[in-house]
Amino acid sequence: MPMDLQAGRRSCGVDGAAAAARRVIGALVRAGDISGADMADIADRLNAVADDLEAQAPPLRDRLVNMWRGDGNTRHDPATGPENPIAPPLAYVGRPDGSIESTVTLDLPYQGPPSSVHGGVSALMLDHTLGVANGWAGTSGMTAELTLRYHHLTPLFEPLTVTARQVSVDGRKIRTTGAISANGRPCVTAEGLFIAKYPPRPR
Amino acid sequence: MPMDLQAGRRSCGVDGAAAAARRVIGALVRAGDISGADMADIADRLNAVADDLEAQAPPLRDRLVNMWRGDGNTRHDPATGPENPIAPPLAYVGRPDGSIESTVTLDLPYQGPPSSVHGGVSALMLDHTLGVANGWAGTSGMTAELTLRYHHLTPLFEPLTVTARQVSVDGRKIRTTGAISANGRPCVTAEGLFIAKYPPRPR
Numbered sequence: 001m002p003m004d005l006q007a008g009r010r011s012c013g014v015d016g017a018a019a020a021a022r023r024v025i026g027a028l029v030r031a032g033d034i035s036g037a038d039m040a041d042i043a044d045r046l047n048a049v050a051d052d053l054e055a056q057a058p059p060l061r062d063r064l065v066n067m068w069r070g071d072g073n074t075r076h077d078p079a080t081g082p083e084n085p086i087a088p089p090l091a092y093v094g095r096p097d098g099s100i101e102s103t104v105t106l107d108l109p110y111q112g113p114p115s116s117v118h119g120g121v122s123a124l125m126l127d128h129t130l131g132v133a134n135g136w137a138g139t140s141g142m143t144a145e146l147t148l149r150y151h152h153l154t155p156l157f158e159p160l161t162v163t164a165r166q167v168s169v170d171g172r173k174i175r176t177t178g179a180i181s182a183n184g185r186p187c188v189t190a191e192g193l194f195i196a197k198y199p200p201r202p203r
Numbered sequence: 204m205p206m207d208l209q210a211g212r213r214s215c216g217v218d219g220a221a222a223a224a225r226r227v228i229g230a231l232v233r234a235g236d237i238s239g240a241d242m243a244d245i246a247d248r249l250n251a252v253a254d255d256l257e258a259q260a261p262p263l264r265d266r267l268v269n270m271w272r273g274d275g276n277t278r279h280d281p282a283t284g285p286e287n288p289i290a291p292p293l294a295y296v297g298r299p300d301g302s303i304e305s306t307v308t309l310d311l312p313y314q315g316p317p318s319s320v321h322g323g324v325s326a327l328m329l330d331h332t333l334g335v336a337n338g339w340a341g342t343s344g345m346t347a348e349l350t351l352r353y354h355h356l357t358p359l360f361e362p363l364t365v366t367a368r369q370v371s372v373d374g375r376k377i378r379t380t381g382a383i384s385a386n387g388r389p390c391v392t393a394e395g396l397f398i399a400k401y402p403p404r405p406r
Contacts, residue, residue, distance in 0.1 A: 035260060053231060057238060079321070085232075142322075
């Protein structure tokens with residue numbers, strides 16, 4: 001049975017606020033300077049939200065300990081984190097054959113070439129997905145080397161499939177591959193070398 | 204003389220709204236679920252901003268033509284775009300020796316390992332920076348292959364130097380290298396192969 005690899009995702013709490021912030025990001029990049037919106041007013045309202053959040057901010061050290069507790073690392077990262085408005089956010093299923101897969105559709109904030117995904121955004125999604133595939137396979141590590149090959153433009157506005165699978169573990173060296181495909185055609189492929197170590201979590 | 208490579212950046216208009224959205228992103232990731240802020244209220248206020256922006260949104264086709272006009276490609280991308288809240292945003296100086304350089308300090312939204320920059324965010328910054336170095340050198344192209352080597356953890360919360368330089372042009376093949384350094388020590392290095400072609404801009 002495929003298994004949902006995500007930690008609990010909610011529509012309330014910080015997840016709901018992050019989802020709303022994601023809408024704001026998309027709408028701002030869509031607006032540019034040709035929208036009829038009053039951007040000074042929009043800026044004032046967003047700065048007021050930031051002021052209120054900053055006034056209630058926990059100490060950085062407390063938040064670092066909190067965010068790395070339990071499944072915390074899957075809640076705040078810039079690829080899958082429901083708490084992080086930068087993240088699309090990717091959500092994976094893990095398959096019994098050892099692979100993982102996510103389906104995602106990206107909009108203007110992730111643009112590189114016209115109407116296409118930025119090559120660096122593809123790199124971000126693949127680096128993270130290879131790491132999650134290592135976790136699914138049972139042996140995780142830190143990225144030591146990552147090679148990306150760009151075969152075709154990766155389209156915005158349509159479903160992309162992001163997949164990865166651990167290929168081998170040789171001592172501390174982990175090798176993992178992945179791809180981003182559109183309509184069944186691989187647009188970007190990745191090979192990663194990971195080293196089985198990880199820095200300690202803040203406590 | 205070093206030269207500022209950025210298109211005009213403003214504190215008003217959509218740039219000011221995007222800067223405010225960047226503050227919101229940082230404050231939300233800092234808050235998580237241990238802030239005293241009323242997240243339902245924050246979500247309501249952000250959704251209201253998104254509603255207002257979406258009600259005034261230009262047609263996608265119009266915005267695509269607009270955003271690719273003139274220096275538009277440096278205004279909306281997810282690495283340097285002042286209009287894009289996802290972008291840190293990087294700002295470069297171009298040097299007479301052919302290299303370009305940006306200094307940036309990243310916060311929690313860009314985290315991978317604890318207190319360190321996400322490897323995929325480093326990949327995004329380097330892919331983009333290599334591309335800008337090609338532009339500075341006079342021959343640009345699309346990324347065909349990008350290899351990243353991770354030597355040391357890249358710290359959050361302190362200034363990083365992101366550099367790149369075009370190494371060679373052989374027919375349509377462009378080779379470019381770059382690095383992210385902290386305190387003078389390279390944390391991530393990159394080698395890119397670019398092909399001198401580019402898809403047409405929307406018109």
